[in-house]
Amino acid sequence: MIIRFKFSRRGPVRYLGHLDMMRYFQKVVMKAGVSARYSEGFHPHQLMSFAYPLGVGMETDGDYMDLEMEDGNDPETVMDELNAVMNEGVKISAAVALKDNAENAMAAVSAATYELIIDCGAPEEGRKVIKAAVSEMLASDTIMAETKKSSKNIRPGIFALDIEPEENVNDQIKISMFLSSGSKLNVRPADLFDTLLTMPSVAGSGLSFRLSLLRRLEIFGLTEDGRNVPLDHADVL
Amino acid sequence: MIVKAEDRKLALTHEILMSIDKPSRYTGGEPNSVMKDPDKTKVRFVMCFPDVYEIGMSHLGIQILYGMFNSWEDVWCERVYSPWTDLDKIMRDRKIPLFSLESQRPVKDADFLGITIQYEMCYTNILQILDLADIPFYSKDRTDADPIVIGGGPCIYNTEPIADFFDIFYIGEGEVRYRELLDLYEECREAGIGREEFLKRAVAIEGIYVPSLYDVTYDENMRFVSMEPKYDFVPARIKKQLVKDMNEAFYPTAPVVPFIRATQDRAVIEVQRGCIRNCRFCQAGQIYKPVRERSVDYLLDHAKAILKNTGYEELSLSSLSTSDYTGLKRLLEELIDYCSQKKINISLPSLRIDAFSLDVMNKVQDIKKSSVTFAPEAGSQRMRNVINKGLTKEDILNGAEMAFRGGWNKVKLYFMLGLPFEEHEDAEAIAVLCNDIAKVYFDTVPKEERKGSVQITASSSFFVPKPFTAFQWAPMNKPEEFLEKAKITKAAVRAQLNQKRISYHYHDCGTTIIEGVLARGDRRLSASIEYVYRHGAIFDAWTETFSYENWIKAFEETGVDYEDYIFRTRPDDEEFPWDFIDSGVRKEFLLREWKNASMAKKSSNCREQCMGCGCTGFGCGVCVE
Ligand code: SF4
Ligand code: SF4
Numbered sequence: 001m002i003i004r005f006k007f008s009r010r011g012p013v014r015y016l017g018h019l020d021m022m023r024y025f026q027k028v029v030m031k032a033g034v035s036a037r038y039s040e041g042f043h044p045h046q047l048m049s050f051a052y053p054l055g056v057g058m059e060t061d062g063d064y065m066d067l068e069m070e071d072g073n074d075p076e077t078v079m080d081e082l083n084a085v086m087n088e089g090v091k092i093s094a095a096v097a098l099k100d101n102a103e104n105a106m107a108a109v110s111a112a113t114y115e116l117i118i119d120c121g122a123p124e125e126g127r128k129v130i131k132a133a134v135s136e137m138l139a140s141d142t143i144m145a146e147t148k149k150s151s152k153n154i155r156p157g158i159f160a161l162d163i164e165p166e167e168n169v170n171d172q173i174k175i176s177m178f179l180s181s182g183s184k185l186n187v188r189p190a191d192l193f194d195t196l197l198t199m200p201s202v203a204g205s206g207l208s209f210r211l212s213l214l215r216r217l218e219i220f221g222l223t224e225d226g227r228n229v230p231l232d233h234a235d236v237l
Numbered sequence: 238m239i240v241k242a243e244d245r246k247l248a249l250t251h252e253i254l255m256s257i258d259k260p261s262r263y264t265g266g267e268p269n270s271v272m273k274d275p276d277k278t279k280v281r282f283v284m285c286f287p288d289v290y291e292i293g294m295s296h297l298g299i300q301i302l303y304g305m306f307n308s309w310e311d312v313w314c315e316r317v318y319s320p321w322t323d324l325d326k327i328m329r330d331r332k333i334p335l336f337s338l339e340s341q342r343p344v345k346d347a348d349f350l351g352i353t354i355q356y357e358m359c360y361t362n363i364l365q366i367l368d369l370a371d372i373p374f375y376s377k378d379r380t381d382a383d384p385i386v387i388g389g390g391p392c393i394y395n396t397e398p399i400a401d402f403f404d405i406f407y408i409g410e411g412e413v414r415y416r417e418l419l420d421l422y423e424e425c426r427e428a429g430i431g432r433e434e435f436l437k438r439a440v441a442i443e444g445i446y447v448p449s450l451y452d453v454t455y456d457e458n459m460r461f462v463s464m465e466p467k468y469d470f471v472p473a474r475i476k477k478q479l480v481k482d483m484n485e486a487f488y489p490t491a492p493v494v495p496f497i498r499a500t501q502d503r504a505v506i507e508v509q510r511g512c513i514r515n516c517r518f519c520q521a522g523q524i525y526k527p528v529r530e531r532s533v534d535y536l537l538d539h540a541k542a543i544l545k546n547t548g549y550e551e552l553s554l555s556s557l558s559t560s561d562y563t564g565l566k567r568l569l570e571e572l573i574d575y576c577s578q579k580k581i582n583i584s585l586p587s588l589r590i591d592a593f594s595l596d597v598m599n600k601v602q603d604i605k606k607s608s609v610t611f612a613p614e615a616g617s618q619r620m621r622n623v624i625n626k627g628l629t630k631e632d633i634l635n636g637a638e639m640a641f642r643g644g645w646n647k648v649k650l651y652f653m654l655g656l657p658f659e660e661h662e663d664a665e666a667i668a669v670l671c672n673d674i675a676k677v678y679f680d681t682v683p684k685e686e687r688k689g690s691v692q693i694t695a696s697s698s699f700f701v702p703k704p705f706t707a708f709q710w711a712p713m714n715k716p717e718e719f720l721e722k723a724k725i726t727k728a729a730v731r732a733q734l735n736q737k738r739i740s741y742h743y744h745d746c747g748t749t750i751i752e753g754v755l756a757r758g759d760r761r762l763s764a765s766i767e768y769v770y771r772h773g774a775i776f777d778a779w780t781e782t783f784s785y786e787n788w789i790k791a792f793e794e795t796g797v798d799y800e801d802y803i804f805r806t807r808p809d810d811e812e813f814p815w816d817f818i819d820s821g822v823r824k825e826f827l828l829r830e831w832k833n834a835s836m837a838k839k840s841s842n843c844r845e846q847c848m849g850c851g852c853t854g855f856g857c858g859v860c861v862e
Binding site for chain 2: 017043087211
């Protein structure tokens with residue numbers, strides 16, 4: 001059976017790369033002594049996969065890991081056993097068994113939500129500038145994101161983009177976003193942030209902005225009838 | 238209050254962390270790292286391995302001391318490693334003080350900075366650590382606002398080139414005297430006694446060497462003459478400390494597990510300490526004498542506990558010569574049994590190749606991918622007698638034959654060049670030995686059974702004479718002699734019938750020369766080390782950052798005739814700067830071995846027959862078996 005775990009990672013552990021995160025979970029599984037299944041061969045390894053590699057520096061409240069286990073395991077019990085041996089800022093918040101024909105987590109990804117905290121020397125003025133930039137972005141039909149390799153229009157992949165009202169966040173500038181992910185159109189939050197800084201109102205402001213925290217909130221999959229639902233929702237299992 | 242690992246405020250900003258390679262080298266919080274309440278501990282001890290995180294985290298000694306210190310309620314032990322060059326630059330530019338991984342607080346505020354010194358080429362990194370921490374380089378310039386800087390590890394068997402940079406050296410195995418030292422420290426602090434007086438009192442503890450309490454004299458050629466205590470309460474000789482009963486000593490069952498892949502990314506059990514073999518070039522073989530074993534039961538219990546507490550998927554056995562461990566058969570049988578149930582790999586140390594080891598290797602490795610390893614160290618039998626390496630050509634060829642029959646076809650061989658009394662034909666003999674191994678393959682394995690063909694990989698490093706070995710009197714080869722010998726070996730390999738099956742590599746010789754100078758140098762070298770550091774040297778153990786020219790210039794500028802330390806044969810009666818250390822092994826014994834070497838005369842090992850090296854005084858290990 002395959003169990004899908006939803007996990008968060010917060011704090012200093014966010015500076016791990018994807019492969020190290022995987023190695024971390026493998027050790028957690030070993031420590032907890034839960035009955036994972038292994039590949040054949042001289043150096044058997046656990047059959048573990050992730051929905052969406054977590055970038056270095058990114059926090060998450062809603063990432064997913066699939067683990068093949070011996071049949072008959074109770075997802076919640078396994079979750080508790082794994083949580084009992086972790087205290088580094090990683091925590092599993094939900095566990096569900098996949099149906100036999102479920103898509104693997106990576107292939108199922110359709111969208112993700114993020115929040116982003118931006119530092120600025122003059123926060124009050126800065127928030128106005130970012131607010132304007134967000135409006136400019138949403139108003140246009142094409143937004144070209146330049147990466148090292150290519151340039152693509154990410155506008156259709158921005159499902160939502162909001163700036164948090166001031167009263168909720170004190171001095172911080174915080175924006176939240178709902179972005180298309182996966183094989184069709186993948187919008188990376190960092191690319192979006194970089195592109196935001198090229199909007200006319202930012203460029204004209206003379207202020208400088210720095211990303212101080214990037215956090216994924218949830219990863220979604222697409223149901224048969226075209227809704228984006230969290231990856232542990234019964235309709236995408 | 239104890240701050241949880243996940244709630245710590247990091248010393249580096251998000252922006253900096255995102256701009257450097259492998260930021261989690263600097264963020265701590267790894268599984269089994271220890272957080273304590275600073276208000277409830279009396280001593281903050283920062284332990285440093287002066288190289289990059291992945292190397293430092295692979296070191297067993299720090300894990301032992303870290304676990305032991307943190308098992309004491311009054312002590313909080315933290316870690317720090319050398320910031321890699323990318324972060325080093327940022328820290329200098331922005332004046333960010335060096336911080337420890339756990340608390341992320343400045344190292345300068347600690348009570349102790351303990352530096353483990355594993356190889357000479359990290360000496361400039363020691364200065365980097367002090368520099369970034371804003372601690373004066375020289376002990377004499379430090380005040381009560383600085384931590385006590387204490388050094389340990391194998392290089393302290395010649396502390397002198399770095400003696401001025403340290404307040405204390407701890408001579409020997411850390412498990413033994415630290416409690417006493419920390420008790421004294423706490424006592425002094427409560428009584429309002431400062432560092433100077435503390436250091437004076439510390440010398441009453443066995444194994445504690447305070448370099449500033451000695452005067453060194455040199456002759457008109459600037460050669461070391463003697464080192465005398467400045468006061469009568471300072472001991473003239475410092476006795477190496479060692480663990481008498483390895484089954485009683487502290488061993489960590491919950492070592493810190495690095496998040497990122499370290500060089501040694503596995504659980505480790507140390508089966509024994511020391512070595513019975515008396516190879517004449519080998520410092521480790523002498524300074525860890527006598528060999529002391531751990532019981533099989535102790536090791537099995539610890540291995541299981543470590544695996545349970547770390548989640549490692551691989552276990553390895555550590556010691557200088559694991560084949561000599563008397564309980565090896567039972568240990569491996571039980572471990573293989575346990576680990577295969579738990580899907581844990583066993584990574585074997587290089588064992589002496591025989592029926593038993595091949596059987597074990599067959600069980601835990603993929604024969605197609607693995608190789609069998611021999612370390613004859615020298616190509617000819619005469620040279621192996623000179624260095625007292627017991628391995629004969631017959632052993633090697635028989636071992637290879639057995640391995641080929643068992644299905645292996647990769648052989649690795651390790652040699653040294655530039656050994657004392659070495660001739661050109663000894664360099665050629667390396668090639669002949671490789672060729673003979675290939676021949677054994679073709680004679681042993683019928684054509685139709687050959688899968689791929691035999692691959693022989695030979696590599697040679699250049700020999701560096703080390704203190705506390707029979708070769709401490711020996712001259713080193715000059716760079717051109719090293720290279721000439723490597724060329725001879727290379728040409729000889731090409732001339733062999735089976736040359737296509739043999740690949741030969743040799744190591745760089747620039748590092749070797751500098752290592753040689755630092756290994757047998759004296760206190761005058763601290764100026765050279767400071768000079769070379771101030772002119773940009775750092776991470777000298779790394780080829781991409783090492784500069785030979787820089788070092789040679791530093792010796793010239795600081796008036797040090799470096800050739801005098803390495804290229805001459807030292808007279809039998811020369812006083813060495815490291816003679817004040819009582820390692821247990823007597824100088825007369827080493828001298829006798831030096832003479833035996835010159836006659837290519839073999840000696841025994843500790844189990845065949847005691848050679849009376851002087852270690853019986855410790856009353857433990859193989860000496861009393
Ligand atoms: S076998 Fe020889 S080289 Fe190896 S540790 Fe022992 S003395 Fe040193
Ligand atoms: S005293 Fe004898 S047995 Fe003990 S270490 Fe020395 S040579 Fe070996």
